[in-house]
Amino acid sequence: MGLTEYECPACGGAMEFDAKSQMLSCPYCDTQIKVGDYKAPRQEEQDKDAKADSNEWRSEELNGMVVYSCQSCGGEIIASETEGSLTCPFCSNNVVVKEKFAGDLRPNYVIPFKTTKEDAMKAYSGYVKNKLLLPSAFFEQNHIDKVRGIYIPYWIYNGKIKGNYNFTATNVRTWSDGDYEYTETSFFDVHREGNESFKNVPHDASKEMPDDLMESIEPFDFSQAVDFNSGYLAGFLANRYDVDAKDTEAHIVKRMADSVESDIKDTVSGYTTSTVKAKTNDVVSISHKYALYPVWLLNTTWNGKNFLFAMNGQNGKFVGDLPVSKIKALILFLCTSAGATLLNIAIWFMFFSK
Numbered sequence: 001m002g003l004t005e006y007e008c009p010a011c012g013g014a015m016e017f018d019a020k021s022q023m024l025s026c027p028y029c030d031t032q033i034k035v036g037d038y039k040a041p042r043q044e045e046q047d048k049d050a051k052a053d054s055n056e057w058r059s060e061e062l063n064g065m066v067v068y069s070c071q072s073c074g075g076e077i078i079a080s081e082t083e084g085s086l087t088c089p090f091c092s093n094n095v096v097v098k099e100k101f102a103g104d105l106r107p108n109y110v111i112p113f114k115t116t117k118e119d120a121m122k123a124y125s126g127y128v129k130n131k132l133l134l135p136s137a138f139f140e141q142n143h144i145d146k147v148r149g150i151y152i153p154y155w156i157y158n159g160k161i162k163g164n165y166n167f168t169a170t171n172v173r174t175w176s177d178g179d180y181e182y183t184e185t186s187f188f189d190v191h192r193e194g195n196e197s198f199k200n201v202p203h204d205a206s207k208e209m210p211d212d213l214m215e216s217i218e219p220f221d222f223s224q225a226v227d228f229n230s231g232y233l234a235g236f237l238a239n240r241y242d243v244d245a246k247d248t249e250a251h252i253v254k255r256m257a258d259s260v261e262s263d264i265k266d267t268v269s270g271y272t273t274s275t276v277k278a279k280t281n282d283v284v285s286i287s288h289k290y291a292l293y294p295v296w297l298l299n300t301t302w303n304g305k306n307f308l309f310a311m312n313g314q315n316g317k318f319v320g321d322l323p324v325s326k327i328k329a330l331i332l333f334l335c336t337s338a339g340a341t342l343l344n345i346a347i348w349f350m351f352f353s354k
Contacts, residue, residue: 004040004096005071006234009033014093016235019113019313024231035231070095082206085151085230085238096230100240109225109291110151112232113313117147120296120311123318127309131322146299149313151238151292152214153205155245156222157198157252160284163260164193169271190274192264195284198256202293203248205241210308211251216319217312220293224314228292238292245288257281 006015006024013028015038023032070088084100087093101107124144167190174183200222204214226232260281268274294313298320299306309320 004098004230006038006094006096006231007040007072009039014087014235016094017112017232019116022112024234035229038231082208082239082242083237084240085233085236087235094234096233096238098230100238101228101230105240106290107153107228107292108289109156109222110228110232111220111222111225111291111293111314113149113236113294114224115294115296115311115313115316117149117296119316120147120149120298120318123311123316124298124309127318127320128322144298144300146297148297148299149236150295150297151233151236152209152295153239153241154202154291154293155205155241155243155248155252155288156291157201157203157249157286157288159201159253159256159286160195160197161253161256161260162193162195162282162284163257163264164280164282165261165264165276166191166278167268167274168277169268169274172272188271189277190268190271192267194260194264196256196260196263198259201252201255202291203252205243205245205248205290206239207242208239213308213310213319214295217295217310217317220312220314222291225291233292236294241290245290249286249288253283253286 007013008015008026008029008031010031011026011029013026015024015026015031015033017023017035018025018032021032023034024038025032070093072088072093082100084097086095086097088095099105121144169188169190171186171188172183173186174181176182202218202220204211261276261279265274265276296311296313298309298311300309301307307321309318311318
């Protein structure tokens with residue numbers, strides 16, 4: 001398979017995409033190159049080697065793993081079939097597997113990382129701060145097992161939904177003549193219909209990523225997306241999609257339809273109550289494109305259970321599930337109970353001890 005290695009043309013070091021400068025940067029000699037201007041020093045040799053080895057890894061691929069040969073040091077890199085951006089464990093050279101992002105697998109767009117690993121760790125510290133019932137281990141940054149910057153594959157949808165809704169609404173009026181109270185309820189049939197268009201609604205296309213976690217770090221600003229160039233992947237991990245667009249379309253249509261329903265309900269105003277009696281949501285149009293979005297993933301284990309945190313690599317939004325320390329919860333309960341008991345005793349003495 002063909003590998004694109006991001007080797008520094010000045011010193012031979014492994015170049016990485018720098019989120020701050022938005023350029024390929026060499027950490028050894030400080031050389032910086034625009035992503036679109038980079039050319040691999042040994043591209044012709046790499047292409048020849050790729051053709052010569054084109055059939056060598058068939059058996060590994062069938063078993064779900066692929067073996068690549070680093071063109072810099074000759075070391076073997078073992079990875080899953082979906083991984084497309086790697087780092088050689090022997091010489092630390094950053095490589096991109098071209099076949100993983102070629103043809104139908106080539107993304108239309110990529111949103112480059114705008115945040116760094118240090119930003120992710122800082123966000124984690126802020127996320128766990130002041131969590132009184134959190135186990136003490138989670139306050140220590142060295143408790144984090146892995147911090148990975150990964151380009152997650154996403155299907156990006158444009159669509160148009162037509163909503164047709166019938167409501168039963170009421171107006172309730174009450175009054176009194178001094179002797180009696182009266183209530184008058186008026187009933188109305190209310191009809192609403194309309195079209196709503198949606199642009200760039202994302203759905204992750206990786207089986208490994210929990211869908212609820214990926215939705216939680218939205219939104220991504222698609223206006224900052226650029227045409228795909230593998231140079232943005234240098235120094236980061238990247239996966240190609242392993243979930244087809246047709247398998248995510250129904251979920252996206254539901255998200256669009258839920259938004260249509262919410263917006264239509266907002267137009268039914270001036271009534272005491274309103275209830276949906278009948279509704280239809282029809283798909284007028286739906287289309288998709290393929291993009292890679294930047295995500296920082298942090299893993300940690302506690303009491304044999306894995307905890308996963310995610311940060312939007314564009315805007316820094318941080319989410320994750322946290323456990324509760326049973327010991328701290330018990331202490332807090334006892335302190336609260338003791339405090340309530342002392343307060344009751346103080347009130348009793350204040351009012352009844354005389």
